[in-house]
Amino acid sequence: MAYLNPAEFVTKMVDSGESKLLMSTRDTLIRSYMAGAILALAAAFAVTVTVNTGNPLIGAMLFPVGFIMLYLMGFDLLTGVFTLAPLAVMDKRPGATWGGVMRNWGLVFCGNFAGALTVAVFMAIILTFGFSEAPGAVGEKLGHIGEGRTLGYSAHGAAGMLTLFVRAVMCNWMVSTGVVAAMMSTTVSGKAIGMWMPVMVFFYMGFEHSIVNMFLFPTGLMLGGNFTLMDYLIWNELPTVLGNLVGGLTFVGATLYSTHYKTAPKRKVS
Template identity: 75%
Template sequence: MSYLSPKEFVTKMIDAGESKVFMSTRDTLIRAYMAGAILALAAAFAVTINVQTGQPLAGAVLFPVGFCLLYLMGFDLLTGVFTLTPLALIDKRPGVTIQGVLRNWGLVFIGNFAGALTVAVMMAIVFTYGFTTAPNPVGVAIGHIGEGRTVGYAAHGAGGMLTLFIRGVLCNWMVSTGVVAAMMSTSVPGKVIAIWMPIMLFFYMGFEHSIVNMFLFPSGLMLEGNFSIMDYMIWNEIPTVAGNLVGGIAFVGLTLYSTHARTAAKRNAHVAMVPAE
């Protein structure tokens, strides 16, 4: 059977979280770096499709190729470890501590950022012929994305910050659903299909993904986007990371764990059949 029951794949989630907590610093950084770089290339690919076709849905349909590649190669995104590693702590796996979970998150953040920034620099060079000309249409579009999703939120004050946070929550609700859904299958086609659907949804809906933004905003700054580094950090990256954390843990990790790994006792059939007086 290529399908695992919910109880089986939730056990895989806990095992994966435990494995990531105990992974060496070197391997954690390498896997996070490659995940950030591949996802950044997928984001550049999707924006290019949007600009050249004028159809945002086309970019959203094809963007998940990056997620599929990095998942199948065993690389790690911050959004995924936000969901998986806390489960090993909650399940009281031997040796798993809060410090270990936070260490993993910190290393994955650094690796993801480094990988995404590397691709941001490379693509900025491509879009400007080595910074010798003005950005091409795709580069201009990336600059405008950076403006709209930083100062665009800031223009709405507290309401903009709340919207940004909620978009971060919704994003990792979908992204982590894709990561977890891939564990349902033991076949490559099954994993790809399971990943593709929620990732396509999040991208088309414009939800905020902290690692995608690690590419879009630094490259936007290099491509004449009218916003600052502080705009990016305060009005995007920090609230997005917080939203991604809540979305992954609250709506994916804890819900699946609580109902499939710690299933409540079933109701007594005899009691359930007794009519209420």
């Protein structure tokens, strides 16, 4: 598979960030809606596999199919634009501003949430025959995932919030590494392999992904999970968004940009 060196793929990262900032509102919303929907379906698939096989590793190994599909189709996740969009401003690209970054992040958040919520409603209907009967094993699992990842954190107070935040940072460290890994190759197989590895790590390790949670938690609420909408927002979604931002921008975007795009002067050997 064709491999691009770091200087080449980091240039592609900056170019991608610029493209996302200049994209129309319509296209941004469509692409982010589809990304949220496809990733949500992949999460439903992974949970189903985990329940049916009793092996979480198999679910984690198969979850990246959704991430790979949405990336190859040019759709946008909030976790990805957290990492890429600011690079265009750092590089002083024409028309790239922090206001444009905030606009892009806001639109992608709304699109991702709408797409994930659509699949959440569809899955709740499927798992309950249109809310006419109790959910089966997969529905039970989806219904209770949100409890441990909201009430479980809140039970530990500040320590729980810190743990949630760090898990979100680690998540987008891995997910954005997958976004960048796709830019290292010019072939479909190379992109798929590059994305698969870090995304599998994040899912199996139980790190917190804001868009996956946009599916899991609304589904849980519809299927009888013992937590509230405010529990979800305060003890998961909002801190997860912030942690995803810090993880992707700090550990992936800024580090690669600073060392492979804006490299420091070489040492002088006397």
